[in-house]
Amino acid sequence: MDRNMRLFYQAAQxxxxxxxxxxxxxxxxxxxxKKNYYFHRTITPLNKGASIFIAKxxxxxxxxxxxxxxxxxxxxxxxxxxxxxxxxSDLIQGLRFPLVAKPMTDSGRGTEVLCNIKNINTLSDHxxxxxxxxxxxxxxxxxxxxxxxxxxxxxKRVIGVVERFGASVIGDxxxxxxxxxxxxNEQRAQLSLTLTIxxxxxxxxxxxxxxxxxxxxxxIPDLGEKIRLCYTVNTGRGGEIYSHxxxxxxxxxxxxxxxxxTIGLTYVGLxxxxxxxxxxxxxxxxxxxxANFNPDLTIHEIPNRGKKAKVINKLLLQLIYRHPFSxxxxxxMHSRWSIYxxxxxxxx
Amino acid sequence: xxxxxxxxxxxxxxLKLPVIYINTxxxxxxxxxxxxxxxxxxITPFNDGGSIFLAKNKSNLNQLLRNAGxxxxxxxxxxxxxxxxxxxAELTQNLRFPLVIKPQLNxxxGIDVVCNIxxxxxxxxxxxSKFKRNPFMQIExxxxxxxxxxxxxxxNRVIGVVERRESCVIxxxxxTIEQLIINNNQKMAKNSYPILINAECQQCLMDQNLNLxxxxxxxxxxxxxxxxxxxxxxxxxxxxxxxxxxxxxxLSNITRLIGLDLVGLDLLCEDINKPFSQTKWFIIEANxxxxxxxxxxxxxxxxxxxSKKILMQLIYRHPFAxxxxxISIFRNMGKKCDG
Numbered sequence: 001m002d003r004n005m006r007l008f009y010q011a012a013q014x015x016x017x018x019x020x021x022x023x024x025x026x027x028x029x030x031x032x033x034k035k036n037y038y039f040h041r042t043i044t045p046l047n048k049g050a051s052i053f054i055a056k057x058x059x060x061x062x063x064x065x066x067x068x069x070x071x072x073x074x075x076x077x078x079x080x081x082x083x084x085x086x087x088x089s090d091l092i093q094g095l096r097f098p099l100v101a102k103p104m105t106d107s108g109r110g111t112e113v114l115c116n117i118k119n120i121n122t123l124s125d126h127x128x129x130x131x132x133x134x135x136x137x138x139x140x141x142x143x144x145x146x147x148x149x150x151x152x153x154x155x156k157r158v159i160g161v162v163e164r165f166g167a168s169v170i171g172d173x174x175x176x177x178x179x180x181x182x183x184x185n186e187q188r189a190q191l192s193l194t195l196t197i198x199x200x201x202x203x204x205x206x207x208x209x210x211x212x213x214x215x216x217x218x219x220i221p222d223l224g225e226k227i228r229l230c231y232t233v234n235t236g237r238g239g240e241i242y243s244h245x246x247x248x249x250x251x252x253x254x255x256x257x258x259x260x261x262t263i264g265l266t267y268v269g270l271x272x273x274x275x276x277x278x279x280x281x282x283x284x285x286x287x288x289x290x291a292n293f294n295p296d297l298t299i300h301e302i303p304n305r306g307k308k309a310k311v312i313n314k315l316l317l318q319l320i321y322r323h324p325f326s327x328x329x330x331x332x333m334h335s336r337w338s339i340y341x342x343x344x345x346x347x348x
Numbered sequence: 349x350x351x352x353x354x355x356x357x358x359x360x361x362x363l364k365l366p367v368i369y370i371n372t373x374x375x376x377x378x379x380x381x382x383x384x385x386x387x388x389x390x391i392t393p394f395n396d397g398g399s400i401f402l403a404k405n406k407s408n409l410n411q412l413l414r415n416a417g418x419x420x421x422x423x424x425x426x427x428x429x430x431x432x433x434x435x436x437a438e439l440t441q442n443l444r445f446p447l448v449i450k451p452q453l454n455x456x457x458g459i460d461v462v463c464n465i466x467x468x469x470x471x472x473x474x475x476x477s478k479f480k481r482n483p484f485m486q487i488e489x490x491x492x493x494x495x496x497x498x499x500x501x502x503x504n505r506v507i508g509v510v511e512r513r514e515s516c517v518i519x520x521x522x523x524t525i526e527q528l529i530i531n532n533n534q535k536m537a538k539n540s541y542p543i544l545i546n547a548e549c550q551q552c553l554m555d556q557n558l559n560l561x562x563x564x565x566x567x568x569x570x571x572x573x574x575x576x577x578x579x580x581x582x583x584x585x586x587x588x589x590x591x592x593x594x595x596x597x598x599l600s601n602i603t604r605l606i607g608l609d610l611v612g613l614d615l616l617c618e619d620i621n622k623p624f625s626q627t628k629w630f631i632i633e634a635n636x637x638x639x640x641x642x643x644x645x646x647x648x649x650x651x652x653x654x655s656k657k658i659l660m661q662l663i664y665r666h667p668f669a670x671x672x673x674x675i676s677i678f679r680n681m682g683k684k685c686d687g
Contacts, residue, residue, distance in 0.1 A: 261382065
């Protein structure tokens with residue numbers, strides 16, 4: 001069973017919900033009243049149709065948030081046909097380097113995302129590769145020197161704050177970066193059994209990132225020197241996380257809850273770039289990068305660093321609030337006291 | 349503006365809902381109370397995430413329905429890599445020809461669907477071309493001799509029944525099939541789709557020992573496609589809400605099982621007005637984003653104003669916000685008149 005689903009399954013059992021795992025389709029179902037709710041990996045029944053499809057389409061999301069006055073990166077999107085028919089410099093007119101290129105839809109965990117692209121040739125090479133698998137590409141301006149956060153919003157509340165960092169290694173004055181990566185991967189393989197952690201895989205962005213620091217894989221960093229390996233912060237690309245629990249400036253909560261509401265998502269993982277999440281947004285720079293309708297909950301529930309935030313119970317409680325009588329009835333009829341409850345009802 | 353979006357837009361305007369068309373995102377936005385609702389193509393804000401992804405994956409949906417005892421055609425799903433590594437005869441050994449192939453995910457309007465495949469060679473050729481665009485293909489047994497229906501259910505209640513027929517032309521004893529198709533496409537109604545001359549059309553004619561240059565006798569109906577999708581030139585005959593009550597109950601149980609509040613169920617049966625318990629029937633698909641144009645503008649039959657019923661659900665959720673919005677419109681009109 002997927003790690004997120006296992007957490008949902010265990011929490012649902014603890015809450016006494018009628019939960020069933022459908023092994024042949026890898027779905028979890030919770031029956032409340034006459035309603036069936038399904039969970040699959042990180043997908044929950046809390047969000048509704050069209051808002052999901054808007055969140056899946058990064059360009060639509062960017063334009064809707066922009067129209068509602070939220071700060072978003074300046075972006076363009078184009079199809080494979082547009083790319084064939086027009087010059088790339090025309091397509092990205094109005095954008096300033098450095099840029100980020102990513103698939104417009106159906107991408108997860110930072111796959112095929114290239115950050116900090118500094119010239120049109122690098123951009124063109126990356127798009128050539130992406131276009132093999134994706135029909136629409138999004139290019140947006142890259143915001144450097146800020147912190148990146150994943151903020152989990154549920155209705156009018158922030159229930160989890162995680163700071164995300166690009167992949168890095170720490171020098172010991174003896175080993176080369178390549179050796180340090182190999183060493184780190186051995187530890188990561190052990191940790192990945194219980195935590196959301198991925199191996200460090202050297203790709204184009206890793207090489208660019210090192211080159212910008214005048215380093216190669218053979219360079220030997222000094223003892224304690226931290227070497228950044230990647231600009232993309234996703235855990236799927238070797239990124240690391242630090243959970244701040246629910247610590248966030250109250251004004252920022254207001255802004256982010258309003259953004260979630262604007263998209264129509266009840267529950268969303270907003271990727272935000274800002275100076276500091278504990279400084280008010282109205283006095284600092286910030287942008288919303290993405291809205292994940294199916295955010296990974298393990299980074300909040302079982303982070304490898306920082307405070308654990310109990311988010312799964314809060315999500316399941318939302319379903320219970322929709323069917324309070326069915327839930328109480330189910331608890332009464334299926335708890336160990338059910339025989340006594342039935343006897344009381346029979347005698348009445 | 350997409351045809352379905354434009355129907356929802358007009359309906360929302362008639363209901364005096366606060367509707368905005370967002371051009372840059374090509375979607376409708378209805379802010380009501382503190383909530384924001386969106387309509388993207390045929391996707392509405394009524395279905396839950398988990399159920400959406402369950403219905404999007406045809407194989408998972410079939411498995412869930414079969415486990416619950418509902419009839420689905422025998423099927424298998426093949427990944428592109430498996431197709432090139434293993435023998436197709438082995439992969440399809442439990443299936444009986446004729447077969448139908450379709451993408452397992454992200455498909456609509458019958459794109460990349462090929463029906464009535466009769467030989468292993470034909471199956472292999474079709475799969476090879478479809479795997480260029482789709483990583484997973486589903487192979488199902490093709491059910492012949494049954495009628496195909498699209499049943500629209502909202503909150504487990506049937507609000508539209510459409511019989512879908514494959515595209516055809518009627519011979520006049522003078523024109524070739526190709527000329528009849530061209531004539532038909534020139535004369536077609538505003539909301540209809542042209543008949544396509546594609547590989548499936550040629551195959552369908554070949555199965556009847558015909559080709560595009562044959563001249564059918566006067567009054568003879570020539571079938572041109574196996575797929576009934578309107579986008580392929582198929583015809584939609586609306587029956588309004590006419591469905592056998594027992595069948596409506598069974599379909600309502602299906603939507604409850606999948607957890608979809610608004611769904612277009614595609615099914616094959618002898619007649620939708622004969623009880624399923626006494627006839628042969630199969631569920632083909634559950635469309636999480638069903639088109640409303642097929643019910644509102646059918647080629648024949650009763651026009652059903654389903655978009656209104658769908659949008660009314662938003663008003664039921666926010667009656668006070670809707671009431672306040674109507675009052676504000678009334679006030680603004682009053683101010684304009686005073687001015």
